Amino acid sequence: MSRSEELFLKAKTMIPGGVNSPVRAFKSVGGTPPFIRSGQGAHITDVDGKVYIDYVGSWGPLIVGHTHPHVVEAICRAAENGCSFGAPTEAEITLAERIIERFPGMEMVRLVNSGTEAVMSAIRLARAATGRDVLVKFEGCYHGHADGLLVAAGSGLATFGVPTSPGITRAAARDTLVLPFNDLTAVETLWAERGNEIAAVIVEPVAGNMGCVLPLPGFLEGLRNVCDTHGSLLIFDEVMTGLRVDRGGAQTLYNIRPDLTTLGKIIGGGLPVGAYGGPAKWMEMIAPAGPVYQAGTLSGNPLAVAAGLATLDLLDAPGAYATLAAKTRYLVKGLDQVMCANNIPCLINHVGSMFGLFFTSAQTVANFTDVSNGDINRFNLWFHGMLQEGIYLAPSAFEAGFVSLAHEETMLDQTLTMAERVAGQLRAA
Structure with a gap:
């Protein structure tokens, strides 16, 4: 054995x-x-x-x-000064600045502890910003294990989502609707029927959780258009694609500007970290600047921030x-x-x-x-x-x-x- x-x-x-x-x-x-x-x-x-x-x-x-020696050295140097403070550090500002510089529509960013947490927080913000409850996601796209995201499609466009895991209540699942990825006709039909109820649509712009499925021509542009028409927010889940498919993620590669972006541990060199960001008018709704609550003792922890900055150094090499x-x-x-x-x-x-x-x-x-x-x-x-x-x-x-x-x-x-x-x-x- x-x-x-x-x-x-x-x-x-x-x-x-x-x-x-x-x-x-x-x-x-x-x-x-x-x-x-x-x-x-x-x-x-x-x-x-x-x-x-x-x-x-x-x-x-x-x-x-x-x-990588540059990343390991940065982590060790940070650890010598302390692994966690639960208090602000200067390096957090530097990392935020470098993330914002990469993503054109991102004026402010909040560091969190994981991609799941980033997505959960971005959805809460989208609901607060629009005053609506319904979220749309796509079959095969994974956005973390928050209750409202572990949902399968119901029997038709007008149905609410169905929980895919025991322990998730119907109430948690009912405000999530699921559509086929790359089906713009289904998107337009749903928004025509229920657009005034939909707070946001969340999408992996390149679906990496069903084996790297690319967006068909016009699909992402169509999502942007229906959101603009109906006042919904477009959330790009770039936990996987951010910094990976292009310096500014899939949104730069495909030239589509989402309202909110979520990022994962690649911004921390693989250490536990995540982030969500967007225009200041939305991000300033986040506590303590605004009423939408989200917090975390380890958010922006020194080790992940140091590893992230070191990784960005290497990615910025010519x-x-x-x-x-x-x-x-x-x-x-x-x-x-x-x-x-x-x-x-x-x-x-x-x-x-x-x-x-x-x-x-x-x-x-x-x-x-x-x-x-x-x-x-x-x-x-x-x-x-x-x-x-x-x-x-x-x-x-x-x-x-x-x-x-x-x-x-x-x-x-x-x-x-x-x-x-x-x-x-x-x-x-």
Whole structure:
């Protein structure tokens, strides 16, 4: 029995499912998750000593790689002065200033402790700003585990949402409506019927929680238009895409200005942090400037702020984003060639340094149904084959992959060599 297997069995006796976040348990792909001991650059090493090339990167934020010396030095320097004060620090202002500079519509920003908290707070603000209750989200987009967001679609556009987890009341779910991602007709129909009730629509501008699904031309523009027409707010959940697909996130890449933006731990170099921001007229409604309450002792904690500033330093180096995009294109092109050579139906979406691989013969993957119709069993075989060969991918067909500045060309080539080997096994099977 491996050390990871021993630890997993032990963990299950004390931690629900043996993990502290569900996807880590490998439930959708089967098998035992490797327990990670350390990370360096684009590599992680498990407790059994096996080294992997990592395309998860702590689910996206490690865009400069694991334990980058500049980031580690910044964290250590901050820790020497104190890990938490529950009081304001000068560095918080610097980080806020640098975030605001990146996102054109963001005049003010509030630091929080996670992406979930950022989303929860932005929705509360949107409801306060509009005086309305209803929120619209899209199937397959994940915005954290707040009660009103763990909701599935009802039987039609006019129905309220249905809770997808025990413990969520109908009252918490009823003010959330769910539409298909990339379906602008459904959006326009809903707003025509109930636009005066809708406080906001929240969207991942690139849906990274169903495997990197890009917005179809006109979709994001259509969301902006219906919100402008009906007085609803447009919230971009850039917890995954912010700083990842472009220096100013997806809103800069696609030239769409949301009313509110949420960000996640990438702004803290992977440490626990989040943020939400927008125009001053909305943000000044947040306590203590205004009546909308939100607070947190660890918000803007010194370690996360220091790591975030160090990460932004590295991302602001000349050519950083061009390099990330080029690495990703190289990997995706190679994977596509491997699949074609082995006659395996496959579609690979990518944008910036995000990518998603779908085992499907479809020409496009544009929504949750498209992803679900892919060959999930083949993905699971692919995942375990790559894991065996030392390539660490997200353990779910519904998750994106990420390339970092630490992924050198030799690592990308090694990944493609292993992909060729695994694809051959899939073809034979």
